[in-house]
Amino acid sequence: MRKFLVLKCVAFFVIFTIGIIKSTAQTNVQLFDDYNNLIQINRFDLPNGKVTLSQTFKSVDTQVTGAYYINRQKQFWDYLLLHFSQRLDYDELAKITDTVLLQKKFISNLTKDTVFNPIIREYTQKAIVKNQSKDSISMDALLNIAVKFLNVEKITDEDYYTARICTSLNEIKNTEKNRKPFPEAFCFGAIIENINNEKYNLYPYFVESVKNIYKLNLGIDKKDRLLRAQGAIFIQMFHYDKLKELLKDEYEKNKDILPFILSS
Numbered sequence: 001m002r003k004f005l006v007l008k009c010v011a012f013f014v015i016f017t018i019g020i021i022k023s024t025a026q027t028n029v030q031l032f033d034d035y036n037n038l039i040q041i042n043r044f045d046l047p048n049g050k051v052t053l054s055q056t057f058k059s060v061d062t063q064v065t066g067a068y069y070i071n072r073q074k075q076f077w078d079y080l081l082l083h084f085s086q087r088l089d090y091d092e093l094a095k096i097t098d099t100v101l102l103q104k105k106f107i108s109n110l111t112k113d114t115v116f117n118p119i120i121r122e123y124t125q126k127a128i129v130k131n132q133s134k135d136s137i138s139m140d141a142l143l144n145i146a147v148k149f150l151n152v153e154k155i156t157d158e159d160y161y162t163a164r165i166c167t168s169l170n171e172i173k174n175t176e177k178n179r180k181p182f183p184e185a186f187c188f189g190a191i192i193e194n195i196n197n198e199k200y201n202l203y204p205y206f207v208e209s210v211k212n213i214y215k216l217n218l219g220i221d222k223k224d225r226l227l228r229a230q231g232a233i234f235i236q237m238f239h240y241d242k243l244k245e246l247l248k249d250e251y252e253k254n255k256d257i258l259p260f261i262l263s264s
Contacts, residue, residue: 031064039081057081076186076188088106134258147243149172
């Protein structure tokens, strides 16, 4: 009889614990219920009379349940907001000078966004509630994405290569038929957060790699030469062990809040 009571207590404890885990997950998901608490749009009136708008994730108050899902990977979320949401109606929004009304209209549009909202749902299901299996990605596949952020952008009229590390002018959209939102956002955030980290020496190595292209005759036609230069940089960065180390370290640091698994 005593053993039976103990087993009943253990069973109750397990059920109670599972209930707490589920309740916490559901509370964390509520973090995304009101975009107004997470995302803001900023208006900038330029000297030339033009208006520019910038959308970004806020730093969430640490007292808010689940805030770490945002605060620990802000670059991750900013990338998704920029690249996996419907294009802003600049003409409409630029007419709104009142910042409160601008924010209200922006959030209203975002809640109806048929591109961004499915991304949020997929993230919560895989990373928070965990009722959907996380996708698996290999290190080679991750590197294939990461190198696209380290790119030769163009060849100037003076025959110089212009290279940059950025989010808006990357080659992913030109090279990846099947986009991977979460690995893309992760790679971008990992690179931006560590661009000046001496442990990985990423920026100096990238600059030196671009300089080395000048030693090669890559073609007479500018378009051909640009494509070959881009390919040369991609291969060079793909085989850079420190970039691989950077991605591995960032994954290990954030894997509890990432919606994918690094398989190797």
